[in-house]
């Protein structure tokens with residue numbers, strides 16, 4: 323059997339939506355993008371949504387509208403995709419890496435406390451794999467120290483924490499519609515906030531700093547006249563992506579249930595082996611963007627890397643989330659070798675294997691992954 327790591331969920335209605343956007347003659351940001359923003363605001367319950375070209379763009383604009391600039395420090399987990407830290411650098415600010423929790427792989431609250439400095443301006447919690455970060459504690463710290471909380475909700479559509487949607491708990495939330503994410507439009511992202519001024523400014527910054535409706539300038543009623551109020555970026559969404567997004571948004575909960583069912587099968591199956599550490603959720607509901615299995619090296623004669631090769635030999639593609647940021651040569655050159663400060667990131671990195679989890683996975687495929695993982699764990703038992 324050959325099992326890919328991920329297969330995006332695209333049905334005929336998504337394809338028809340994209341085709342109809344192309345046929346409409348308006349392919350860049352336009353009416354579909356506005357409609358998608360409205361639907362997204364409705365779904366999340368947030369008053370303002372700004373559609374952009376990626377979650378990276380959304381995070382960058384969120385930091386900009388909060389006024390993060392040079393001299394500021396922003397605390398981010400070290401176990402994340404590099405975008406979470408790069409956007410801080412785009413602003414001329416300094417990303418400060420925090421260790422993570424061994425169970426959830428989300429940012430460690432103790433670590434945040436240790437890293438607070440007079441320069442700290444914001445925290446970017448990442449809802450790892452869809453697991454909500456410890457938002458109550460993070461929001462408390464932020465309130466005490468006057469910090470902004472920008473949620474990196476790239477994995478969390480939809481995840482719930484205390485009955486609220488992840489991404490709507492902090493000052494701003496950023497979602498990703500990248501090809502492998504839970505709502506996939508190829509590329510795309512969304513910034514949500516309750517702050518109208520921020521939303522309007524982000525709406526301008528995403529299109530070169532043009533005043534909000536300048537995208538209409540080629541429309542019949544539009545005008546060639548526009549103003550640039552400040553330097554912006556080329557971060558707008560396309561109407562093709564927005565049309566796909568509108569179509570997919572209707573299915574996000576149905577797709578979450580499919581992934582949750584797979585995760586629960588994995589958890590049941592792996593609990594019995596002391597060579598494996600299942601990934602269970604103690605608080606809230608996860609989007610299950612990833613299923614992060616961990617192996618127990620003390621109970622095995624092979625390493626995480628060798629375990630991955632054994633799965634590959636059986637036709638199962640996996641991944642690792644994430645290579646801790648301080649391990650990349652860019653950050654190593656900038657900050658030196660920081661491995662010793664990140665005991666939990668290192669502990670997870672030696673153990674983690676992300677297994678295939680996608681809505682169209684068949685029962686046979688799920689069973690095959692389970693059988694293979696258990697067989698390898700058995701074969702290489704210490």
Ligand SMILES: *Cc1c(COP(=O)(O)O)cnc(C)c1O
Pocket residue numbers: 375376377378379402403405406448474476477497498499500510511
């Ligand atoms: C994918 C991802 C991003 C970036 O999303 P893009 O839409 O590709 O820019 C940011 N943070 C995390 C945690 C991600 O996994």
